[in-house]
Amino acid sequence: MTIIKIITPVFNEQASLETFYQNVSRLLISRTDTEYHVVFVDDGSTDDSWPIICGICEKSERFSALRLSRNYGSHAAIAAGFDHADGDAVATLACDLQDPPDVILEFVERWEKGAQIVWGHRRTRDDDNWKRLASRVLSYLIKRFAMPKNSKVTTGSFLLIDKIVLQAVNQLREVNRITFALVGWTGFEQDIVYYDRQSRIAGASGWTFNRMISTMLDALIGFSELPARIITATGVVMWLFSIILGIFLLFSYVAGDVLPGWTSTMLLFTIFSGILFLMLGIIGEYLHRIYDEVTQRPIYIVSDARGPIVVADTKNTTYVNGAIKTNGE
Numbered sequence: 001m002t003i004i005k006i007i008t009p010v011f012n013e014q015a016s017l018e019t020f021y022q023n024v025s026r027l028l029i030s031r032t033d034t035e036y037h038v039v040f041v042d043d044g045s046t047d048d049s050w051p052i053i054c055g056i057c058e059k060s061e062r063f064s065a066l067r068l069s070r071n072y073g074s075h076a077a078i079a080a081g082f083d084h085a086d087g088d089a090v091a092t093l094a095c096d097l098q099d100p101p102d103v104i105l106e107f108v109e110r111w112e113k114g115a116q117i118v119w120g121h122r123r124t125r126d127d128d129n130w131k132r133l134a135s136r137v138l139s140y141l142i143k144r145f146a147m148p149k150n151s152k153v154t155t156g157s158f159l160l161i162d163k164i165v166l167q168a169v170n171q172l173r174e175v176n177r178i179t180f181a182l183v184g185w186t187g188f189e190q191d192i193v194y195y196d197r198q199s200r201i202a203g204a205s206g207w208t209f210n211r212m213i214s215t216m217l218d219a220l221i222g223f224s225e226l227p228a229r230i231i232t233a234t235g236v237v238m239w240l241f242s243i244i245l246g247i248f249l250l251f252s253y254v255a256g257d258v259l260p261g262w263t264s265t266m267l268l269f270t271i272f273s274g275i276l277f278l279m280l281g282i283i284g285e286y287l288h289r290i291y292d293e294v295t296q297r298p299i300y301i302v303s304d305a306r307g308p309i310v311v312a313d314t315k316n317t318t319y320v321n322g323a324i325k326t327n328g329e
Contacts (some may be wrong), residue, residue, distance in 0.1 A: 003035045004108060004160075005090045007081030009074045010053065011043040013095040017052045020095050021063070027101045029062050034108060038063045038093075039309070041081045044071035050304075057306040064307025069320065072300045075177040078157060080300045082170055084309050091160040092179070098198050099158040106193045107160035115191035116165050117183060120158035123194045142181065152192050153184030162188070175292040175299060227282050234275060 006028070010017070028036040040053045042065060053065045066080055078092055089111050091104050099120060107118040139155045147153050157179040161169065168186045303320050 001035050002089075002108075003037065003087040004104070005081075005085040005087035006036060006038045006104065007041065007078055007085060007090060007092045008038055008095050009041050009043055009077035009081070009092075010045060010049050010095050011071060011074070011077075012045045012047045012049060014045075014048045014052055016096050017049060017056065020097055021056050021059075023097060024093075024101050025060070028104060029060065036062065036104075037087065039081050039085060040065035040095075041077040042067040043074065043077040044068050054306050061307065064309050065305065066302050066309065067304040069301040069303040073177075074157070075179050076300045078179045079177055080302065082166060085166065087163065089160055089162050090166050092157050094158070100195060100198060103158075103193060103195045104160065106195075110191040110193060111160055111162065113191075114189055116162040116188040117152075117186075117190045118160040119152055119154045119180075119190065119192045120156065121154045121192045121194050122156065122197045124196045147181070147184045148187055151184050151187075152190040153180055154192065155180060159183060164188070173299065175297065176289050177299070227285070231279050231282055234279065238272070238275060 006024070008020070013020075024036075024038060029038075040056075040063065042050050042053055050065075050067055053063075053067075057063045057065050066084060068077065068080060081092075082090065089108070091107055093099060093101060093104065103120060107120070110118045142153065142155065159180065161183060165183065165186055165188050168188075169182055172182050172185075301320060
């Protein structure tokens with residue numbers, strides 16, 4: 001029988017876990033045509049999420065869980081789930097149920113028809129106007145400048161990938177991770193399923209403006225030459241501008257029309273200083289990411305586990321207190 005593993009990152013979701021369990025059990029786990037399993041990844045929750053997860057794993061062997069030693073971020077949590085998934089295909093599903101679980105059934109249909117990557121594309125979403133606008137801008141920039149041509153990648157990490165794609169993604173071990181960008185970068189046969197995004201059943205969204213900007217920077221710097229090209233183009237423009245300005249100043253000197261020019265001097269100084277610091281900032285972003293990769297720290301550390309969990313075959317995975325060997329017992 002076909003086995004689909006569902007990776008669900010969890011961070012302080014105690015209010016939604018029981019509802020998630022009931023909905024997924026009713027819509028997916030209960031099916032007899034395909035075998036669905038859920039792998040919770042507790043991303044360092046500080047509320048009662050982990051005890052609730054442990055209780056769910058005791059209720060059903062179709063649910064298993066990893067607990068990370070601290071909060072590493074949702075993309076690192078998904079990486080942990082990917083590392084410990086061994087199904088015929090792997091899907092991701094948010095714990096807040098904004099992405100309906102039954103859409104995964106459509107993912108599986110497209111996958112069975114030959115798609116190796118199936119993207120969930122939000123047709124409608126119950127979000128603020130600025131979030132919708134920012135999401136469109138982010139999607140355009142990533143598709144235009146960061147992803148391979150003709151990629152169907154969508155922003156957001158609601159997707160399904162074949163086990164071959166999973167193996168490819170698990171080879172990509174960078175620390176600054178954007179799941180949809182890593183999956184989209186691999187290529188393969190892709191398809192899209194459109195769906196209506198729901199409101200959160202509980203809690204508050206962690207998708208803030210700062211996180212959106214951070215995601216955009218990670219995607220563009222990690223997968224695109226655009227920032228470096230902007231620096232080069234800006235340098236060329238400023239160099240040409242300086243030649244024109246130099247010719248003008250030389251002509252003014254020869255003509256004897258030398259003016260104090262305090263305002264223009266300070267204006268030019270301010271513009272050039274701003275551009276210089278912008279360039280240094282972009283270079284600093286690259287250096288910071290290079291440092292993160294050179295240190296080769298693990299993407300995450302597993303501190304505990306529950307249920308049937310496979311051991312990740314990667315040197316970047318660290319377990320403490322025999323979390324996987326003892327299976328959390």
